[in-house]
Amino acid sequence: MLEAKDVTVAYQRKIVLADVSLSVEPGLVTALSGPSGCGKSTLARVLALMLRPRSGQVSVDGVTVRGWRQRADRRLRTSVALIYQSPRQxxxxxxxxxxxxxxxxxxxxxxxxxxxxxxxxxxxxxxxxxxxxxxxxxxxxxxxxxxxxxxxxxPRYLICDEMTTMLDASTQALLVGVVDAYRRRTGAGVLAISHDTVLLDRWADRVIDFAGPGVPAAPAAAGSTPDA
Ligand SMILES: Nc1ncnc2c1ncn2[C@@H]1O[C@H](COP(=O)(O)OP(=O)(O)OP(=O)(O)O)[C@@H](O)[C@H]1O
Missing domain, CATH: 1.10.8 (Helicase, Ruva Protein; domain 3)
Structure with a gap:
């Protein structure tokens, strides 16, 4: 399991995630949706060990993450891959x-x-x-x-952050098909972040609707403690 527990992130003084918990189970597609700016990409970067939260914990298959970015343990870092919306960047x-x-x-x-x-x-x-x-x-x-x-x-976990948002339907289908074939073959867990509710309803095993900033940022779909 890829797990964020009580994660708080601030950019300068502005808190964008407050005590957020989320888990990505191996072999399943967990989807994360929510309004623009509510912190989905921020959480993706925390889970990919690219952004150190102000507080809280991230663990990969039970191993607690102690270092971030280049300081992350190489095995943990390569266990999680992140795909962004904009490939050019x-x-x-x-x-x-x-x-x-x-x-x-x-x-x-x-x-x-x-x-x-x-x-x-x-x-x-x-x-x-x-x-x-x-x-x-x-x-x-x-x-x-x-x-x-x-x-x-x-990777054991793949985070697709708006992976297909800018793309036509046939490329979207191809990419989702490749990710899904990989998940089925390896048992990897997928976190799909998207505004496309049609795609998420079709693809995801579990959809988490993220609360916006200012609201306690607990995923709403499964109640206030989604991973309890
Ligand atoms: N590097 C940064 N420095 C300062 N503020 C940032 C930075 N990155 C993101 N933010 C702010 O943090 C908040 C959350 O941004 P984030 O990109 O995580 O949201 P999101 O839910 O992924 O949005 P979208 O759906 O539009 O991609 C936003 O208010 C954004 O402006």
Missing amino acids: AVDPRLTLTEVIAEPLAANGRPDPERVRALARETGLTDDLLTRRSHEVSEGQLQRACLARALSLE
């Missing part, structure tokens, strides 16, 4: 799509060109696209590369 524009996908494997001392090719195939990227840089491909093609990159280290 998430990739180094100097890299080809092959290099984008290969990045985490290389950074972890495990370069594996065959796996990179397999991930490209899985996400529907053809060879002619793989040698291009981000400005030479469409948003959807770049998001496929970001998904391939996110899956490269076989």
